[in-house]
Amino acid sequence: MRIEVLSTQWAYDGGVLAGGVHEIDKPSKKFLGQAASAESVGSIKVLASTEERATMRAAIEPDGESLKALEKAQANSTWHEGNLGDYIATKTALLKDAGDQLDEESRAQLEQGVEQAKAILKVMGKQNKKDYDAAVTEVLGG
Amino acid sequence: MASIVSADLVPFHAVNSATALDNDASTVGGAIDLLRRPDFTQVTAADTVEVISSSASDTQNCTIEARKADGTVVTETLALTGTTAKIFAGNGAIDRMLKVELASNAIGTITVRKSVAGATYRQIPIGERGFNAIFRKGASAVGSTVNYYVKFFWKNTNSTNALLTALVTESADPSATITHGLAASVNDSGTTTNRITAPGGVTFAGTAAAVPGTDLAATAAIGTWLNMTLSAGAAAIRSTYTSQLAGSTT
Numbered sequence: 437m438r439i440e441v442l443s444t445q446w447a448y449d450g451g452v453l454a455g456g457v458h459e460i461d462k463p464s465k466k467f468l469g470q471a472a473s474a475e476s477v478g479s480i481k482v483l484a485s486t487e488e489r490a491t492m493r494a495a496i497e498p499d500g501e502s503l504k505a506l507e508k509a510q511a512n513s514t515w516h517e518g519n520l521g522d523y524i525a526t527k528t529a530l531l532k533d534a535g536d537q538l539d540e541e542s543r544a545q546l547e548q549g550v551e552q553a554k555a556i557l558k559v560m561g562k563q564n565k566k567d568y569d570a571a572v573t574e575v576l577g578g
Numbered sequence: 579m580a581s582i583v584s585a586d587l588v589p590f591h592a593v594n595s596a597t598a599l600d601n602d603a604s605t606v607g608g609a610i611d612l613l614r615r616p617d618f619t620q621v622t623a624a625d626t627v628e629v630i631s632s633s634a635s636d637t638q639n640c641t642i643e644a645r646k647a648d649g650t651v652v653t654e655t656l657a658l659t660g661t662t663a664k665i666f667a668g669n670g671a672i673d674r675m676l677k678v679e680l681a682s683n684a685i686g687t688i689t690v691r692k693s694v695a696g697a698t699y700r701q702i703p704i705g706e707r708g709f710n711a712i713f714r715k716g717a718s719a720v721g722s723t724v725n726y727y728v729k730f731f732w733k734n735t736n737s738t739n740a741l742l743t744a745l746v747t748e749s750a751d752p753s754a755t756i757t758h759g760l761a762a763s764v765n766d767s768g769t770t771t772n773r774i775t776a777p778g779g780v781t782f783a784g785t786a787a788a789v790p791g792t793d794l795a796a797t798a799a800i801g802t803w804l805n806m807t808l809s810a811g812a813a814a815i816r817s818t819y820t821s822q823l824a825g826s827t828t
Contacts, residue, residue: 443650446652447653448656473640478597479653515706517704518703519585519703522701522702529698529699533619549585572583573580576580
């Protein structure tokens, strides 16, 4: 197979390829999977045989399959745990690093949002069966 | 049913963000991509990143594209190791992340953080695939102004309640280069020819923009276009931009 590394360098499990064109003799299944991943974000271009291309295709989950997993995670509230965790992490960092660039109202809304998210996560942590809506209702007292 | 909380209002990319926003030729915009987000905390300079999951089953490949302090763009693809942190150090320290993409959906909540066990840059919730920077790999021109256009969505993920009197505002634009404008209708799939061509029917401004129809219904999303203007010969920018969706709830 032939790989053109479009960035300055592509590192993978077990090696590094500099920018430019490389001929790879007998690539392993693991290497083909990693090449597929890098190609999917436009970091490399791959010229592969039919068999190699089939292995690469199998290594990337179609978005449609991911969406099914996402819907399931949203239905059982496990997605919400990650979403809340991300909200807390990114907004706390935003307030710390760039809070002085925000207007007063935006800053207050973010601070309130972070506290709400922490409280909802705390309630979810005590639930036997995760239920995001029930946790929100408990926190907001609705 | 539960009222809307701030964390229910989530920004998502439009489709093909991982590749279309890299060049001046690809179509930009389209429908919402619920698997990839445009927001994250940027690394501090000279960082090394690591990725860890709450699930041992997360062993898929993860690709991180980044820019180093000298300006070069580097990429690394590694297989994750579940609940053991995988350190992405094959390219040395990086100055900023551009893309983080999983080869398959996150089985547990995946955390991208400073190595070792440092500050969290982003958590990828179960089912999602990653995140990438919204403006990247652009450049100013010597003798003329350059405009870049990108689209993302603000989605009301609450399953029952509308966000009332919904407004999208620019909370912070420290580089003073960005204006925004909303799509003419919710849940749209409008595109533009490429990232240097203005989308039709979108008015850009720095002022708050009302969501068409006033309220953003449960599960609805509003396409939000951004316009970054680089003046002739503008210096390099390593900056942030903060958009906010707000409204009231019952």
